[in-house]
Amino acid sequence: MDLPYSKVPRQGQGSPIIILWIALTLFSNVLFAQSANDVLENYFKVVSNGDINNWDKIKTAYLETSDTFVQPGNQNVPSLLSQKGSRQKMYRVWPDMSMTEVFDDTVVSASYYHVKGKHFLIFKQNPPIPLPTGPYEPYFEFEPVMVYHALKKNKQVENLGLKNIGTCECFDIKIVTKNLIWHFYINPDNSLLEYWSNSTDGEETTITRVFNYAKIDNYLIPLSESKSRDGHDFFWSKRNVVKLNIPIDPNKFVYTAKGN
Secondary structure, eight states: OOOOGGGSOOTTOOOHHHHHHHHHHHHHHHHHHOOHHHHHHHHHHHHTTTOGGGGGGOOEEEEEEEEEEOOTTOOOOOOTTTOOOEEEEEEEETTTEEEEEEEETTEEEEEEEEETTEEEEEETTSOOEEOOOTTSOOSOOOHHHHHHHHHHTOSEEEEEEEEEETTEEEEEEEEEOSSOEEEEEEOTTTOOEEEEEEESSSOOOEEEEEEEEEEETTEEEEEEEEEEETTEEEEEEEEEEEEESOOOOGGGGOOOOTTO
16 A cells, blocks of 8 residues: 555655664764774874874883772772872883883882883892783883784784774774784774773783873873773773973983892
8 A cells, every 4th residue: 555645755855764764874884884994094093193103203202100000809999089099100212112110109119121122120129020021012102003013913903893892882993913812992983092902812801991182292192091800990090291202311221230
């Protein structure tokens, strides 16, 4: 039976509901049609002032962070706003020098050295303790460079589609390298990285959230980070100071201890 004429859209017109459905369907198809490379290229452009290679212009960086850590599963979750936590100063000179000082009040309690292939922890005045790096990158990198390095090393990269994670629906970009399986969650609304994880077995036991983006010297950099394990937050970090391309004393990367 034919529909009454009054309910049949005239030529050039259409039911608002049908039009909305068509628009949503087309928008959804556009989202799913984006390849992993398309999604990552948009992310790189947004955070890199148009070109991922702009990060190569950063030769040094100095960061001050306040960190809070609780044992995973502890439900007494602290707040960065109300608890001091530990304080760190990080010095980075590209390509292969990084040193982090961990403070107990105003006194350095530990120092992490990653200098030209040597990786040590110095706890107070004790001799250096070698640090294993395993398959993980020992040198600090800003998030876009971390993503780009994974992409350059990839054996497989794919867009797994939209996934609900945390408070947003994000593209799940999976990158498989020789030793690690990465997941980068990119927000389709602003092309920003919201979450990431890596592991040797593909299990997303620990997930890192990055947020509170700020523009620093034309780079978009997240100033806050949290980590969760099996759904429970256990680590929070806030970047209070980020300075790029400033002079750094080379003696910061010199460690002296018995036997070295």
